[in-house]
Amino acid sequence: MTSISVGPVFGELLARRFHKFWTANGSPDSFTIVEIGAHDGALALDILDSLPALDPQFAKATHYIISEPLTKRCLFLQDRLGERATIVSNPEHIQAEIGVLVANEVLDALPVHLVRWSGSSWQEMFVGLESEKLAWTIAPCSDSPLSLHLAKLPTDLPEGYTTEVCLELFPFLKELAATFEDTLLLLIDYGFERQEYYHPDRNEGTLQTYSRHQ
Numbered sequence: 001m002t003s004i005s006v007g008p009v010f011g012e013l014l015a016r017r018f019h020k021f022w023t024a025n026g027s028p029d030s031f032t033i034v035e036i037g038a039h040d041g042a043l044a045l046d047i048l049d050s051l052p053a054l055d056p057q058f059a060k061a062t063h064y065i066i067s068e069p070l071t072k073r074c075l076f077l078q079d080r081l082g083e084r085a086t087i088v089s090n091p092e093h094i095q096a097e098i099g100v101l102v103a104n105e106v107l108d109a110l111p112v113h114l115v116r117w118s119g120s121s122w123q124e125m126f127v128g129l130e131s132e133k134l135a136w137t138i139a140p141c142s143d144s145p146l147s148l149h150l151a152k153l154p155t156d157l158p159e160g161y162t163t164e165v166c167l168e169l170f171p172f173l174k175e176l177a178a179t180f181e182d183t184l185l186l187l188i189d190y191g192f193e194r195q196e197y198y199h200p201d202r203n204e205g206t207l208q209t210y211s212r213h214q
Contacts, residue, residue, distance in 0.1 A: 002105065004042050011046020014186070018047070018100045019058050021184045025098055031061045032099030034179060036091065037106040038066045041080045048084050063099075067091045091179050098182045107189040110172060112164035113146050114207055119159035122150040154198050162205040163198070 003010040022031050038044050044064060051059035064085040068074045071089075078087045088094060114125040116138060124146070128137035141147050149165050176185070191197070 008046040011043050012050045015047045015050035019054050032063045032096035034065045034101045036067050036103040041077050094179045096180050100184045102186045104188045110166050110168045112166045117157045117161040158200050161203045164205050164207050
């Protein structure tokens, strides 16, 4: 269960934050909300339902856009939200002067490198074949951007400590940054402070993989 599953309060709180940003910038006649990774549209509906009671003028000024790359989900969202939202396949198709970009539980869906501490250096873990079966293989980190990132990680960790490195975050943000001239960017996800994240007892990382939802 997530914050969206338990009721509309999360969407209402976000709507209030968006309204605060709108008023702080002079209550413009046109204001765009862009959501990345809207899933079934539940959060979008909670936000949209909150706007009229919050401020009718704000509701009138707001345009809601959802960026969704999957064709079937685009059709589903358009059918569910109707004229209340515009569905596009890529954020590159969006150009707005001012607004909010919100992504709820998208960061943990970005691809990562799986790495392991050998006791003296970081190594990368890959999936390979052993006797015609899938198995982990370990190799030195040859990717230069990955090596640069690994140099920033702690080294006082037990041998075999496993964690993940996401190199896609900044390219992801760079792409989104071109959407607006002026924006409030809200990226929402679960996580840990650095000290807790790299605690020696959390030595198996957080990566999970699924096949057919199993």
